[in-house]
Amino acid sequence: MSYFSRLRAANIPWLYHFTVLSCSPFLLHISGIRTCLLLYMILTIALDAEEVLKAFQDPSEPPLIPHPYLPFLGHVIGMFWHGAKYFDIVNRKTQYPIFTLQTLNARTIGVISPQLAAPIQRASKSTSFYGMILEVTKRLVDFDEPSMKIIRWNLDDELGHHEGLMNESHDMVASVLSPGPILNQISSTQLEKFAELLNTMAPGSNLLSISLMDFVKRVFTIANAFTIYGPQNPFAMHPELVQKFWDYEAGMIKVMADIVPSITARKPWLARKAINAALQEFIEKEHYRSASPLIQKRVAINLKHGLTTQMAGHAELILLFGIIGNAVPTTFWFLANVYSNPDLLEQIRKETSQAVLCSRNSDKSRKEKVINVTKLKTMCPLLVSTYRETLRLIGNLASVRLVTNTHYISAPGHPSYLLKKGSMIQIAAGVIHTSESVWGADAKTFNPTRFISSTTSSEQFSSETDAGVTAEKTATQLPKNVPSAAYRAFGGGSVICPGRHFAQSEILGFVALCVNMFDVTDGNGGVIDLPEKDDGRIPLSVMKPVKEPQVVIKRREGEEDVIWRLEL
Ligand code: HEM
Numbered sequence: 253m254s255y256f257s258r259l260r261a262a263n264i265p266w267l268y269h270f271t272v273l274s275c276s277p278f279l280l281h282i283s284g285i286r287t288c289l290l291l292y293m294i295l296t297i298a299l300d301a302e303e304v305l306k307a308f309q310d311p312s313e314p315p316l317i318p319h320p321y322l323p324f325l326g327h328v329i330g331m332f333w334h335g336a337k338y339f340d341i342v343n344r345k346t347q348y349p350i351f352t353l354q355t356l357n358a359r360t361i362g363v364i365s366p367q368l369a370a371p372i373q374r375a376s377k378s379t380s381f382y383g384m385i386l387e388v389t390k391r392l393v394d395f396d397e398p399s400m401k402i403i404r405w406n407l408d409d410e411l412g413h414h415e416g417l418m419n420e421s422h423d424m425v426a427s428v429l430s431p432g433p434i435l436n437q438i439s440s441t442q443l444e445k446f447a448e449l450l451n452t453m454a455p456g457s458n459l460l461s462i463s464l465m466d467f468v469k470r471v472f473t474i475a476n477a478f479t480i481y482g483p484q485n486p487f488a489m490h491p492e493l494v495q496k497f498w499d500y501e502a503g504m505i506k507v508m509a510d511i512v513p514s515i516t517a518r519k520p521w522l523a524r525k526a527i528n529a530a531l532q533e534f535i536e537k538e539h540y541r542s543a544s545p546l547i548q549k550r551v552a553i554n555l556k557h558g559l560t561t562q563m564a565g566h567a568e569l570i571l572l573f574g575i576i577g578n579a580v581p582t583t584f585w586f587l588a589n590v591y592s593n594p595d596l597l598e599q600i601r602k603e604t605s606q607a608v609l610c611s612r613n614s615d616k617s618r619k620e621k622v623i624n625v626t627k628l629k630t631m632c633p634l635l636v637s638t639y640r641e642t643l644r645l646i647g648n649l650a651s652v653r654l655v656t657n658t659h660y661i662s663a664p665g666h667p668s669y670l671l672k673k674g675s676m677i678q679i680a681a682g683v684i685h686t687s688e689s690v691w692g693a694d695a696k697t698f699n700p701t702r703f704i705s706s707t708t709s710s711e712q713f714s715s716e717t718d719a720g721v722t723a724e725k726t727a728t729q730l731p732k733n734v735p736s737a738a739y740r741a742f743g744g745g746s747v748i749c750p751g752r753h754f755a756q757s758e759i760l761g762f763v764a765l766c767v768n769m770f771d772v773t774d775g776n777g778g779v780i781d782l783p784e785k786d787d788g789r790i791p792l793s794v795m796k797p798v799k800e801p802q803v804v805i806k807r808r809e810g811e812e813d814v815i816w817r818l819e820l
Pocket residue numbers: 381422425429574575576578579582647649650651652740741742743744745746747748749750751752754755794
């Protein structure tokens with residue numbers, strides 16, 4: 253199709269333009285014609301520009317969807333207004349597997365098809381994750397320009413080798429958090445810390461009245477800080493920072509907007525200042541020397557490449573967010589899904605009892621129960637499947653990539669698509685996770701058995717530990733016929749979340765411990781209501797609830813004096 257035919261076919265009111273142009277000389281004076289034509293030109297450019305861009309687009313590019321009322325700005329406002337839901341809104345109208353949105357002077361490519369997501373996340377040589385997130389990170393943690401220069405150096409191997417701070421740090425994090433002895437050691441410390449904290453939270457017949465989210469926040473922040481950052485971590489040295497971290501987390505978008513944040517985002521901005529100061533102290537006083545290998549190596553890399561102690565401290569803020577920012581809301585939803593459904597709770601209690609070992613403590617005065625997390629992964633398919641299903645329905649964080657080299661992608665059943673250098677890609681996890689064509693007619697509903705396979709030979713979900721024990725039913729990575737790129741809770745490709753193995757152990761262990769230790773009810777002793785998901789925010793992590801439920805937590809009857817432990 254020639255450019256001319258494409259222009260003719262575009263959604264442009266040619267008759268209106270022709271009428272205005274041909275009638276204005278007869279209706280207006282010379283000076284009036286000039287003003288009129290000027291106004292007309294501005295209006296035309298403004299209103300039809302995206303249609304013209306669409307007509308001149310390379311036919312192999314993902315089709316451009318012009319905004320119906322407000323070119324250049326309309327889609328940007330839509331994304332801010334509707335958050336991750338915006339791709340769903342656009343997709344419902346167009347049903348394209350991949351499309352382009354003009355966002356100011358840039359192009360955002362929305363990917364709705366998991367078949368096309370697969371080659372995109374594989375093309376790590378022509379796309380960049382860091383190219384998209386570094387500017388956001390700079391604003392989030394308050395990096396200065398000299399640090400950004402160090403961080404940006406050879407970011408995507410553009411100098412032909414794999415050196416540089418980000419490359420070294422990425423490879424180190426991926427290696428330390430991969431299945432193996434270091435990860436096992438970190439996970440074991442974390443599980444022991446969870447048990448130590450929970451044993452003291454609602455002891456004996458005491459009742460703990462608390463917001464369910466605050467309960468998870470408190471335990472996860474203290475335990476993760478201890479496990480990853482060591483006994484002299486900033487939260488142990490300054491306990492008031494636990495609340496401040498979450499004050500910051502709640503206002504990250506406002507801080508990131510960076511419009512006089514000391515006024516427009518005062519609470520999160522002040523909270524960040526306090527945490528950053530404590531992180532700087534953590535580096536300057538060398539408290540990281542007693543932290544996990546992950547932090548010891550990370551700080552060493554950052555200092556070696558020339559970050560100041562202050563900036564090396566700031567750098568930890570983004571990792572802290574990576575460690576607890578997703579794990580906390582995920583655990584909240586996992587608990588909410590289980591405690592709001594008495595049948596599921598009963599089944600999970602029964603199933604996890606297989607992984608509980610009973611004994612007596614050293615002086616034989618109290619009963620001790622130990623939950624083995626390796627057994628949870630291999631013998632408790634319902635627990636594992638509920639975890640994965642929980643993540644499927646709350647994981648709407650788009651995988652973002654910047655196209656660094658113009659290239660084609662292809663996938664079975666689709667034409668080849670041209671992705672041009674400079675375009676920003678967003679693989680729309682939220683849309684893919686709830687697509688009926690991918691997950692079946694019940695795609696939008698919670699089905700805790702979705703990831704259970706009835707065959708004994710199916711792929712085991714547990715990858716990091718010895719999966720010697722097989723159950724009759726096993727939790728599978730994916731239900732039959734669902735392509736692997738359709739499960740996007742942890743992203744995909746070379747930057748797939750390196751913390752996913754750690755997250756799985758800590759979350760399965762924590763939830764199994766809670767269901768075995770506690771009854772969790774609403775204020776009147778009844779079953780808690782499942783809160784509504786807030787899917788209208790710009791997501792930086794998995795979805796949050798619209799309202800955080802208040803709950804009452806107490807030890808299960810007959811179990812009041814048991815000492816609980818978790819082991820890997
Ligand atoms: C349920 C919990 C978690 C979820 C849902 C989650 C999700 C994600 C997602 C979606 C990404 C982006 C990947 C992409 O765009 O392809 C990511 C990256 C990352 N996550 Fe996680 N995450 C979780 C827990 C953790 C934990 C516990 C850690 C650390 C111990 C961690 C460390 C990281 C890091 C360092 C990255 C950046 C990867 C890179 O630079 O290559 N995450 N995570």
